[in-house]
Amino acid sequence: MATELELKLMVQSEYLKSASDFLDEICILSSSDEQSRQPTLSLMNAYFDTEEATLMQAGMALRIRAVNNQYIQTVKTRGSSRIGMHARGEWEWILPHENLDLSLLTEVPLPEALKNMSWSDKLIEAYRTDFERQVWNIESQGSQMEVVCDQGLVTSPYGEDVICELELELKNGGEAGLYGLALQLADRVPVQVSIVSKAQKGARLKHGQIEFPQKPINLANEIELAAYWYEVWLVYWEAMHFMKDEVLMQPLRHSMSQLSRCLSTELRQELDRLGSDLLNALVEEEELLLKKLASMKQMGISMLRIGQWLNKQAI
Template identity: 70%
Template sequence: MAIELELKLMLQSEHLTSASNFLDNICASSNHDGQSRLPTLTLMNAYFDTQDGDLMQAGMALRIRAVNGQFIQTVKTRGSNRIGMHARGEWEWQLPNARLDLTLLTQVPLPESLADMAWGAQLVEVYRTDFERQVWNIDCHNTQMEVVCDRGLVTSPYGEDAICELELELKSGDEAGLYEFALQLAECVPVQVSLVSKAQKGVRLKNRHIEFPEKLHNTTDEIALAAYWYEVWLAYWEAMYFMQDEALMQPVRHSMSQLSDCLPDDLALTVTRLDQMLVAQLKEDETAILKTLAGMTQIGIVMLNIGKWLNQQTI
């Protein structure tokens, strides 16, 4: 088993070339052996679950990936909570063909609800992802990471959703280095932090449900409250683009306001200034507001700085 720790960034398709150029330039300007662009991959992933979504409800994703004529079976678990990041258990096995081998799951500590394996006979392909992946190895701020740029589609009988994202996966070093490098990128390319995995994109095509962090009750812990409102902000932001509904700007701004009350003064000021920028944009052109906001670098910079600070408080 490996623990996969990654920082996911959403961006709109018109900014993909800028992101690729930025990463190419980083590699071209360095003589470091740890920095290089790898061959582009074309990936297909078929995700399996029961019709009732038993695996999803237990926090597990099961897939088969086809890449360059090879087949890989993967199990991912929800893992531990890392504010604004994805931290998941991951198990992988090479397969001779595109058929699931459930006997391999004896190596996985399954949730109690799945332990009897009765669900195995009820598995169906519930959605799939098809995307092109560009890959870079980056060594920055004493951190080795793999950066990928994915573009494609999630499809299911219930519809489709776009994949357009960057993932910074920690290979070795300090996770703060992921944030430092992401901030360098965000200065040049408009990106925003995302908590939504490709598996979650597939699931919500059926239920149209937006996942939010679990509500807090009866707590005065400022860090816990800040983490909660930060993730609510990220959830509403991504939902606004998934649903193409600018009306969600109201809960976006409300979560920003609540978050600001839990932050130290310097970070709270950046949120206040960002909110003022959002209001100004809303007044200028409501008809193209989603496209306009997607091109603002300041949004991702504020998200990343707060995420970096929150993770430092919880280490």
């Protein structure tokens, strides 16, 4: 079992080439063999669940990936919250065929709701993700990471959603390297932090649910409360673009206002300025508003700076 720690960034398709060029430049200018572009992959993934979404509700994703004529069965758990980052358990097995081998799940500490395996004979292919993956090995601030740029589609009988994102996965070292590289990228290309996984994208095509973080029990703990409002902000931002509904700007700005109260003076001022910029953007014509918002570099920079600060406070 491996534990993934990754930082996921939303990027609009028109900025993908700029992001790729930035990562290529890092590798070209580096004298280290540790920094290099890897072969581009075409990944086809089938995710399995019951009609009632038993696995999703228990916080588990089960898939088979086809890559280079090889089949890989993967289980991922929801894992623990890392304030804007994905930290989760992952188990992988190479298969000789494209069919699930559920006997391998004996190696996985299944959630209590799944232990009796009564769901196993009800599995169906719930949705697919098919995308092209560009890959770079990058070193930043003493941390080694794999950076991928994914572009493609999530599809199911209930519709489809776009995959257009960057993932920075820590391989060795501290998470400061993830944020350091992400901030360099955000200064060059408009990107925003995302906490929505590909599995969540697939599941919501059927269920139409936007997943929000759980509100902390201890509201007196300012860091826990700040982490909650931070992730609510991220969720509303992604949902606004997924649903193409600028009406979500109101709760998004509310979450930013609530978060602002819990931050350091410098970050509070930065977030308040960003809130004013959003308010000014509302004068844009409706069909151009989301495009204008997606082009704001400061949005991603603030998301990253605040996420990095919150993670440091939580240690």
